Amino acid sequence: MKYTNRRIASLLRQKGFKLTPQRRAVLDIICSSTEHFTPVQIYERARQEHPDVGLVTVYRTLNMLAALGLLCQVHMDGRKRSYVMRRPAEHHHHLVCSQCGTVVDFASCDLGELEEKLSRQTGFEINGHLLEFSGCCQECKQK
Amino acid sequence: MKYTNRRIASLLRQKGFKLTPQRRAVLDIICSSTEHFTPVQIYERARQEHPDVGLVTVYRTLNMLAALGLLCQVHMDGRKRSYVMRRPAEHHHHLVCSQCGTVVDFASCDLGELEEKLSRQTGFEINGHLLEFSGCCQECKQK
DNA sequence: CTTGTAGTTGAAAATGTCTTTCATTTATCA
């Protein structure tokens, strides 16, 4: 079940945030695709519809959404941030096409056993993990 | 089996790189521990022994080593780079203490099956993965 | 042991990403 921009809009209102046209523009872009975008890419797209959004506001909106747990970030390749809209609360990970940026979520993550083993072996108290696959999607393969 | 600074030194020579005192200083630091360092941390340590290395050179040396596949990076927490010397060719991943930065390598990574499943389900040609655990190491827990 | 030279260096400037500041504007609600 996917967040829609409408659902998020009402969620924001609930939390006491104002729903400005700029925020709407960012939401529309993020919700419209499974690609991941960098803040600058979102900025550029947002300006097409709404020429006076500032990059600063894009950053602020992204930070707000991230704080609310509504975004995930993609980590592989590069040290820029890139964001994807998040499916609600479920633990999940990403499979990313390194050509076109499409992100597929998957939930099957059997790392519990490995985590326990590592914990036993090292004495670490493990409290999180990062798992990402990268590759080339079907469409990109055909080119 | 761990890379030693001596082994790397001869490897660099083989590849036609000059072995300067600055590069030696960076190598010594990276090879001397399993901690991961940021470029600036390496710079600061290097200056203790060799006061006229520049930060630029540290960056250049790190990039050179990374291009040769001799370094791993740690991805979690933050968007600074941090580097650890890499054990030769073996596939491995990192368990990172988010307090003190200690990195433990582990090789047991059973993602093949999951990878195949994802590949079948999505049509992706998967060519890599990123796996990292983070937590708190034994020593840090006691504080 | 010279000496030539391609590769290397450091300082400073440039780039790129993200955040802070602040005066002005605006969404929301009593």
Added chain:
DNA sequence: TGATAAATGAAAGACATTTTCAACTACAAG
């Protein structure tokens, strides 16, 4: 219809990293 707290854009700031360039040096050929 205001009142007001929140949000905005421009500009400046903070960092991490890269580029540029003139001076330097490791190293091998003579």
